[in-house]
Amino acid sequence: MKYLFTLLICIIGWSSLVSQSNEGTNLWFGFMEHRDVGQTTMVVMITAKQNTSGTLSIPLLDWSTSFNVAADQVEVIQLPQIAETIGSEKITQTGIQILSAQPVSAYIHQYFEFRSEASIVLPIEAISTEYFVMSYQGINSRGVDYYSEFLIVATENETTVTITPSDQTKGGRSANMPFTVLLNAGESYQVQAASATRDLTGSHIIADKKIAVFGGDTWTQVPTSCGTRDNLLEQMYPVSTWGKQILTVPSDQAAFDVFRILASEDNTVVEVQGSNTRSFTLNRGDWREYQSSEANFIIGTKPILVAQYLVGQNCNGHQYGDPSMVLLNSIEQTRDTVTLFNSSFQAIEENYINVITRTADKDIIIFDGQPLIDQGVTFNQVGAKGDFSYARVNVQAGAHTISSDGCGVIATAYGYGFAESYAYSGGASFSNINANPIPDGGCLNDTVFFDTGLSPNRYNFLWDLGDGSNSTEAKFEHFYPNLGAYPISLILEDECIGTIDTLYKDLQITLRKAVDAADDIEICEGASFQLAASDVEAATYEWTGPGNVLLEEQFPMIDNAKVTMSGNYGVIGIVSGCATFPSFLNVDVKPTPRPDLGEDAVICTDLLEINLDAGDYDTYRWQDNTSSNPFQVSEGGDFWVSVIDEFGCEGTDSLTLIQQCPTDLYIPNVFSPNGDNQNDVFEILGGDIKTMHLRIFNRWGELMFETTNLEQGWDGNYMGTEIAPAGVYIFKLNYEGFERDGSVFDGQEYGTVTLVR
16 A cells, blocks of 8 residues: 555656756757768766766767766766767667766757857756757758758657658658657657758657757858858757746847747737837747847747847857857746856857846846846846846856846856857746646545645645635645546636636546556566556556656567566556556566687697587577587687577577697608608608798708798709708708797797708
8 A cells, every 4th residue: 555655646646847947867868960060079068056976878879978076066078979960860879868866957069160059958857748849941051951950869768759840851751741750768860851941940749758859950040141150959848848928138249139939839829029019820830030139028828939049240240159049938937046057168258148037036136156236237127017127147158056035037048259159048947837737636535636836935826626625725635535527726826927827627536446467577688578457448557667667558568678677567557547556567587698608719629628518508509500518629610509598598609719739840850862752851840830931051051942831841952953962961940830829939940951862
């Protein structure tokens, strides 16, 4: 029952609205294709509020490095060139992961020569399953197309992703025609537009498990009439984190910025408040672009995404900077404390941070430990009512911390170089503010947990619990004694922005049903196995298992089984918020047999009998298809064995044995070249001689014979033409031979040989 209680809390109690920042211990990301393919520098900048350590890895490409970061410091790590994702519409292994012991904030920067861009990296808790892409039209330069693009990185195995591109793709996909790809954890999928004139902004991506999505361009100019160019790179925000009210701040020193507004639902009415207030209606996936040199307050009737583009130096009036893209956070996503990092990479010379806060809170904003208003910074009010204000702060490169005891802040970091720039938002929350926190239901005679995940310091709550009861709490529990549907309503008042929303849902109280797990599983390491639960009408399923695994399918398939996956797996079915009692099965992953034939070696079967012993197993199969163990080696060669253990698991090993005996040398001291075929030739006898150089001299030092041919000896003639007289001659032998371990050595032999006639 304790186990069940824990599961019920996990499933019913905690809302997905829990406030989430850009800090976390598990982060996935990737680098898109850059104009300068294969030449860019790609770095990750990691900061933390406390000392911590971790690993940065490209898991599927076997690259990893460890890191240690001190509190409030920055650790910069350069990625190898294999980190860049290249091409369109193919699965690659370029997903990058950060795992840390304590929460970290991470930012990425990609640059080469005068082309530079950066992005925030969101942790696993802040990403989700549905996105729309913000990008920009590409360009054609000297006959070469540079593309609008986006990148998907999977965080779990067996992730099904449905992609609906807004424009034709490089791989031939048609606009507004969905297609599906299946990705495993660490795999990436990049999509590029078919040509430089196309724009993938508004492309829709939805998955059945959490994914990270990045958007931008290999190289472009903003606006399209401005001739200065740069790459664009920004992590996309999940639709669940979009808001309805966004304050835009003009980039410091720039004549104007370009903005795009994108809608996730049909009939979204948007009003852009400013000196020239405008309004328009957008449908799902549609977007509108405009230019502005002033701060604007943007209000949508439904959630919207807003991007701000820094323009090229030919147009910005500053003679510094190039295009860059940043997604803006809604004022519903303020945070009490934010930490950002301003970069100095690739010749960035000027750094700025835009700070947004409620006007009533501007005097209590703390910037790097000091009140911001004491640092000579001016706040400017925005909107018809002037409820919000912004400040632009010129800063040095490095980490900066901003905090507020009021309704919080939003912050954006950006910077300029002579012909490059970067921009990203990181100073905000990324909470799932568009989810309905009303639970689906619960089980008869069980407590139902209600949790908005919102701060009571900012929000007021009024619950109608459908049974005549009310509550004003953000988080509480309630008991329903009878079966049935209870109409629940929640009125949410956001005191910081002055909005009131009402949410509804019928909460179902049902009888607890039963679920059964299938039989225990015994599997060999490396194989696949499938968990199975019995059918429960209208149920969703959750499996838990070793290593904190969480699987949300009735029949999840697990590939490449590891021994660490052994253990109990529990499953529950959830029907309208009522979880079944858990059922369990055991998975026993047997380790792969590991026969050990030893290391590659040099052998001499003339001197020693060689037997290869694979160990104690049920069956054996050697390279010659024999099945007895040990295997007797008669000569050198390549050897392998396949074994099967008592559980039916197969393992292999192999080695190479080089047949090479040590050099055996014999030099005769007499020969008689009389034609009787008995000792007619003076020759070097023995075996395993690698090379030789034999010379014969008479007593006056005159060379009589010379050869480097192992098969050739002296026939007793002077230089092969005149018969040499009987007598004593001197030989000199230089040779290369083999030691017992197969190594080669140089040898010399001197002596005399008697020629008898």
